[in-house]
Amino acid sequence: MTYILIHNPGCGSSKKGLELLKANGVEPQIRKYMSAAERLSVEELKDIAKKMGAKSPRAFLREKDAAAVGLAETAPDEDVYAAMAENPKLIQRPIGINGKKAVLGRPNEKLLEIV
Secondary structure, three states: OOEEEEEOOHHHHHHHHHHHHHOOOOEEEEEEEOOHHHHHHHHHHHHHHHHHOOOHHHEEEEEHHHHOOOOOOOHHHHHHHHHHHOOOOHEEEEEEEEOEEEEEEOOOHHHHOOO
């Protein structure tokens, strides 16, 4: 099974997560979701939430950035998914995906839970 890392090379936490995986023998497939060519679709975001066992996309939403783009705290999940797809900066990172499991790497050691 291929381990996929939803990764932002400009983010310190994301870089540390990648280093941790490699130090533990995991060579993940990297998805640079901030790049226009590799952005996550609404369907992919819903799949990540499902694999995390999350009831809402808010489980991996950067709340502090949500307010900056005008996303209300009371916005319905569909609006949150749409905002995350349009503004990838709203997605917490790193996220590890391995088969039917996904985890937010906060702290980074959580990325190893699905190896």
